[in-house]
Amino acid sequence: MEKILEVNKLTKVFGKGCPNCFDKTGPELDTNVCPDCGSVVAAHELSFDLYKGEILGIMGESGSGKSTVVKNLFFDQEPTSGHAIFYDDDKQYDLFSLNAAQKRHLRNHRFGMVYQNPHLGLNFGISSGGNIAERLLMNDLRHYKEIRERARELLERTEVLTNRMDELPGNFSGGMQQRVQIAKALAINPPLLFLDEVTTGLDLSVQAKILDLILEIQQEMNTAMIVVTHDLGVVRLLAGRTIVMKYGRIIESGLTDQILEDPQHAYTQRLVASAL
Amino acid sequence: MTAQPILSVEGFSKQFELHEQNKLIPSSSDVDFNVYAGKLTALIGPTGAGKSSVLKGIFRTYLPSSGRIHYHCANGLVMDLARCDEHQILALRQTEIGFVTQFLHALPRQATEDVVAQPLFQRGMDREQARQKAREVLDKLTIPERLWGVPPATFSGGEKQRVNLARGLIAKPRLLLLDEPTASLDPKTTDVVVEMIQEMKLEGTAMLAIFHHPELVERLADNVVTLTPPTIDTAKEVA
Amino acid sequence: MTAMRQAKAVYPFGFLDEYAKKEVRRTVLKAIAIPGYQVPYSSREMPMGRGFGTGGLQLTLSLIGSNDTLKVIDQGSDDSVNAVNLRSFIEMTCEGINTTDVTDEADLIQSRHRIPEKPLREDQLIILQVPYPDPLVVVEPSEDKRKVMHGEADYSRLLVKLYEDIVQFDEITISHRYPTRINHHYIIDPSPIPRWDVPKLHQSKALILLGAGREKKIYAVPPYTDAEPLAFDDVPFRVENFIDQHGKRRACDRCGDTTSFLDEFTSSDGNKVYQCSDSDWCREQLQKKGA
Numbered sequence: 001m002e003k004i005l006e007v008n009k010l011t012k013v014f015g016k017g018c019p020n021c022f023d024k025t026g027p028e029l030d031t032n033v034c035p036d037c038g039s040v041v042a043a044h045e046l047s048f049d050l051y052k053g054e055i056l057g058i059m060g061e062s063g064s065g066k067s068t069v070v071k072n073l074f075f076d077q078e079p080t081s082g083h084a085i086f087y088d089d090d091k092q093y094d095l096f097s098l099n100a101a102q103k104r105h106l107r108n109h110r111f112g113m114v115y116q117n118p119h120l121g122l123n124f125g126i127s128s129g130g131n132i133a134e135r136l137l138m139n140d141l142r143h144y145k146e147i148r149e150r151a152r153e154l155l156e157r158t159e160v161l162t163n164r165m166d167e168l169p170g171n172f173s174g175g176m177q178q179r180v181q182i183a184k185a186l187a188i189n190p191p192l193l194f195l196d197e198v199t200t201g202l203d204l205s206v207q208a209k210i211l212d213l214i215l216e217i218q219q220e221m222n223t224a225m226i227v228v229t230h231d232l233g234v235v236r237l238l239a240g241r242t243i244v245m246k247y248g249r250i251i252e253s254g255l256t257d258q259i260l261e262d263p264q265h266a267y268t269q270r271l272v273a274s275a276l
Numbered sequence: 277m278t279a280q281p282i283l284s285v286e287g288f289s290k291q292f293e294l295h296e297q298n299k300l301i302p303s304s305s306d307v308d309f310n311v312y313a314g315k316l317t318a319l320i321g322p323t324g325a326g327k328s329s330v331l332k333g334i335f336r337t338y339l340p341s342s343g344r345i346h347y348h349c350a351n352g353l354v355m356d357l358a359r360c361d362e363h364q365i366l367a368l369r370q371t372e373i374g375f376v377t378q379f380l381h382a383l384p385r386q387a388t389e390d391v392v393a394q395p396l397f398q399r400g401m402d403r404e405q406a407r408q409k410a411r412e413v414l415d416k417l418t419i420p421e422r423l424w425g426v427p428p429a430t431f432s433g434g435e436k437q438r439v440n441l442a443r444g445l446i447a448k449p450r451l452l453l454l455d456e457p458t459a460s461l462d463p464k465t466t467d468v469v470v471e472m473i474q475e476m477k478l479e480g481t482a483m484l485a486i487f488h489h490p491e492l493v494e495r496l497a498d499n500v501v502t503l504t505p506p507t508i509d510t511a512k513e514v515a
Numbered sequence: 516m517t518a519m520r521q522a523k524a525v526y527p528f529g530f531l532d533e534y535a536k537k538e539v540r541r542t543v544l545k546a547i548a549i550p551g552y553q554v555p556y557s558s559r560e561m562p563m564g565r566g567f568g569t570g571g572l573q574l575t576l577s578l579i580g581s582n583d584t585l586k587v588i589d590q591g592s593d594d595s596v597n598a599v600n601l602r603s604f605i606e607m608t609c610e611g612i613n614t615t616d617v618t619d620e621a622d623l624i625q626s627r628h629r630i631p632e633k634p635l636r637e638d639q640l641i642i643l644q645v646p647y648p649d650p651l652v653v654v655e656p657s658e659d660k661r662k663v664m665h666g667e668a669d670y671s672r673l674l675v676k677l678y679e680d681i682v683q684f685d686e687i688t689i690s691h692r693y694p695t696r697i698n699h700h701y702i703i704d705p706s707p708i709p710r711w712d713v714p715k716l717h718q719s720k721a722l723i724l725l726g727a728g729r730e731k732k733i734y735a736v737p738p739y740t741d742a743e744p745l746a747f748d749d750v751p752f753r754v755e756n757f758i759d760q761h762g763k764r765r766a767c768d769r770c771g772d773t774t775s776f777l778d779e780f781t782s783s784d785g786n787k788v789y790q791c792s793d794s795d796w797c798r799e800q801l802q803k804k805g806a
Contacts, residue, residue, distance in 0.1 A: 001363055001367060051363055054363075054366070204384075205384075205385065208383060208384040208385040208386075209385065211383060212383050212385065212386060215383065216397075219397045219398060219400065222400070236381065237383050240366045241362055241366070254339070254362060255336055255337070255362050255365060255366070257335075257337045258336055258337055258338065258339060261332065261337050261338065262292070262332075262337065262338040262339055264293070264339065265295075266295030266296065269294065269295055269296060270296065273296070
């Protein structure tokens, strides 16, 4: 088993910050807002790793900082401090010290992201096929017929009707938009995929289908994934290991079934007890 | 016994710390036993003796409070399952250690044959090939063919249990943990399961099992380990 | 005219003050040094509305010398209103320069929407008037983000535009302002020249300068620089072919030439008429026939 990602002391503070920010926030103090300077501590010294083909769940309520993790790793935000090493075959990248072009390279060629809000992941001004084409064009594929063929394959794989591939994503249902987003993220076969609350707000039956799809993809392509969710059911079904977060801190982490059946921390015990 | 055990549990204890009630609840204490390749070890004892906790502790669904769980891997290495890295546990679950529980957890809306084939999917087996194997096991366990393509959510307790068994058996693990695998089965199906377990023993699978019926212990167990419940007064307030 | 005669007395050669001209020249040097990069400059107020060629005009006024010969065209014609007005303004403010209609005779050509048919020489310079300098404006509204995209040569969204075009119409339908990659990095809007003129940018012997007055940008295609129109491997770039319904290349109704870019008119009797867009080219062809 090989490591694909190693995150070390990832910290993200929104606001100017002060020397007391970390001492005066956290789960014990029941806040992530520093009382002295008003800054929000979204993540404080988060460390974890991810192996090839593994699905890691990050679970927490809104404001726990769980989305901050993937947003920093996908370069949507810049961390305040910390390191993250991405191991890519024989290369390794110190993610937070790359220049803009290197970041763009990884985003376009090695990472995939599926957002809760399809508007963040898809361009609603161009067709669904065009959205996938964009990702392929970023990868220097310049053959129109090949691009179209690959886009059709991907949409078929994610169960989007390919005779609708030239329609705008706005014409589609929420579940279908998520499928297009997943197809777009997968277009380049990324070894690392981030999923941020991808099933939130969808019908239960649609949720199940999407989760099934994600699991199939992980098994077929051996894609490593970080799944951010507030839903215990999602981590139960997808993640081998789970991290529980609250107010920007990791409360506990472990095998997902252990987190759910033998939670160690009072907060996780409450969370699990109230969900089951 | 001269053979090397595949699993040896020494001084295993498990207690739960319930923060909300501010209580320590003991579940198992000072458990010792061995499990051997091709043999079935049965855990017996009254309700509350912590039999399931031992199985879950070995599978690491529960974090053991103390003790050692030495597992001899196929590659010759010995690992303490109570302490080793989570990734190692995940790898062992995928290839060597299986667990059949009383409850079926599966993706909603997933066809029964896919539920059963999951362990093979996870090992990267071709999906159609894996499904074919799943159908064979389902057939053996007398699940009617018309149910194979349907999600098991609406199945009877006995059917669900057989699906669960099928999923546990299909992976052919080196060590199989069984928690009341026949609790809600009729005598005929129970016989089928007994036969399958005996076949697996012959193939060399080591098994650790909890059975509902003492009769099954007699029919299948090579060794019997008796657990006693921790006394109530060991439950104490957290300081 | 009286006002203009007075202007001659008040304004220096080339209308702009020396500082303004120097700034434009510096900008031009930078533009040549970074082929295709849109260099910002402080476009001056001119005595005409922005959007009427003030970007090209400022380039011409900053670069022309009193012994240079100037040609001004609009859509290939020396006689259209825009060309005539710009020419007379430059004549009035640049004492001693010569003007011409003949492409061959010009040192400096200011043009709107066309590049002359006659191949330009190393000793010639063409200035194109540009309304919208940034090809990315159709896919990204924020200029900040566009600058980053240019810097990283991130043009996939522009290619998606072409993809969508082919999906909808089976071909690339862009007729003017065809996005063209200069020296393998920056993609430019080559001004509203037709596709016909785009190949003339590639390895041009003459320096090509592009000026956008309203948008305050100058950029350049230096001589002997690669210029590749965006396309797919299997859907190549094509120029207008002027084939009629019988599969025959149309000819100019005036000079009979079948090698130039044609304008289409409707004559007074309702028939379609085709004529060379480049009036000097047409004149030369007629002359050759007469000779």
